[in-house]
Amino acid sequence: MVIMIESIPLWFYFITSVIYSSSAIAGFLVSYFAFRAYKMTKNKPLMFLFLSFLILGIGFVILAVTNIYIYTTLEFYRSSSVSLNLLNYQGFRTYYIFSSIGYILLTLMYLPKKVMNKLFIIYVPIWYASSFNFHLLSIVLLLYIIIQSIINSIRRKNFDAYLVTFAFICLLVFHSLLILTSFSQTMYIGANIFLIIGFLSLLLMLIRVNFK
Amino acid sequence: MSEKRSKLQIFMDILFLIQKENGKAKPTRILYGANLSHSSLKEYLDDLISNGFIEEVKDNKHSLFALTEKGYQFINESRKIKRLTEAFGISI
Numbered sequence: 001m002v003i004m005i006e007s008i009p010l011w012f013y014f015i016t017s018v019i020y021s022s023s024a025i026a027g028f029l030v031s032y033f034a035f036r037a038y039k040m041t042k043n044k045p046l047m048f049l050f051l052s053f054l055i056l057g058i059g060f061v062i063l064a065v066t067n068i069y070i071y072t073t074l075e076f077y078r079s080s081s082v083s084l085n086l087l088n089y090q091g092f093r094t095y096y097i098f099s100s101i102g103y104i105l106l107t108l109m110y111l112p113k114k115v116m117n118k119l120f121i122i123y124v125p126i127w128y129a130s131s132f133n134f135h136l137l138s139i140v141l142l143l144y145i146i147i148q149s150i151i152n153s154i155r156r157k158n159f160d161a162y163l164v165t166f167a168f169i170c171l172l173v174f175h176s177l178l179i180l181t182s183f184s185q186t187m188y189i190g191a192n193i194f195l196i197i198g199f200l201s202l203l204l205m206l207i208r209v210n211f212k
Numbered sequence: 213m214s215e216k217r218s219k220l221q222i223f224m225d226i227l228f229l230i231q232k233e234n235g236k237a238k239p240t241r242i243l244y245g246a247n248l249s250h251s252s253l254k255e256y257l258d259d260l261i262s263n264g265f266i267e268e269v270k271d272n273k274h275s276l277f278a279l280t281e282k283g284y285q286f287i288n289e290s291r292k293i294k295r296l297t298e299a300f301g302i303s304i
Contacts, residue, residue: 037293041220045302109302152301160299209295 008185013071019196020064026199027057029206045109052105059098066091096134103141110148135175142172163205170198220304222246222256224290227265227279231287236269236278 034050037043069091149165177191217225229245230237237245243253257277260266265283269276279287297304 033292033296036289037296040289040293041304043220043297043302043304045300046297046304049300049302109300148301152298156298156301158298160295161301164299164301205299209299210292212295 008188010071010074012189013067013074016192017064017067017071019192020060020067023195023199024057024060024064026203026206027053027060030202031057033206033210048105048109052102052109055098055105056102059095059102062091062098063095066095092131096131100134100137103138103145106145107141110145132179135179138175139172139179142168142175146172160205160208163201163208167198167201167205170194170201174198218304219256220290222248223260223265224287224294226256226260227283227287227290230266230277230279231284236271236276238274238276242277 031050031053034046034053038046038050146165146168149161149168153161153165171194174191174195177187177194180187181191225246226242229242233241239253239257242248242257243250246253246256248256257266260277260283261268263282264280265286266277267280269278293304
């Protein structure tokens with residue numbers, strides 16, 4: 001993502017900002033409804049669901065702000081000798097940290113209660129300087145989350161559960177395509193399309209859950 | 213093997229059952245419908261009354277338990293919670 005800054009058309013940074021902002025809103029909505037449910041039930045996995053989507057949402061806000069910043073200042077930096085990469089890098093790195101915590105909390109939600117109770121300290125890896133490390137960890141965590149989600153979907157045969165599984169699969173594709181962005185900018189565009197589809201799927205699930 | 217029901221789950225089972233019986237149900241109907249022992253039924257009904265979700269009413273000398281407005285609201289909220297937790301595969 002950092003390497004590509006010069007190769008992506010400027011207008012697409014605006015589009016990605018909209019995508020990240022929309023994903024953040026969807027994430028905050030999931031978090032809000034999970035919080036309401038947690039307040040009523042005091043159920044630990046619901047607390048993890050609430051915190052994970054809150055943190056993922058904050059990560060997407062950071063990403064949206066970074067992209068808007070690139071969109072509004074890239075022309076200036078292109079015409080000057082100042083490098084934009086450092087600012088861009090900090091924005092993405094902050095997103096990596098938030099997003100990683102979010103996925104770790106989501107994974108905790110699916111862990112058996114006995115294991116979950118022992119994991120009271122969440123280790124935040126600081127070595128996410130490399131986007132490859134971050135995406136790889138996200139993929140591994142999402143694979144576990146998807147397996148649990150598929151098991152739940154098969155058990156329940158419930159359309160809302162299918163929507164959640166589909167959303168997590170879209171997130172997995174999003175991270176997988178982002179790893180490949182250094183080969184083609186089409187991957188970057190494709191990744192963002194999968195991201196917005198994933199969060200739209202979560203929004204649809206929320207609408208069905210609350211207004212059906 | 214089925215999992216042990218949480219207190220909230222039992223609350224929900226009792227309230228859904230009363231709602232299914234048009235908002236009023238006899239204790240024996242609740243006892244069998246919610247699959248509870250006599251002693252635990254009394255405990256849960258007392259809890260539900262003290263939370264204001266149900267009230268005891270008399271109907272032809274029979275004692276019935278009826279849903280209150282707060283009880284209906286709780287059912288509405290807990291249905292949403294149930295759907296959300298089922299979608300994510302969380303057991304409550």
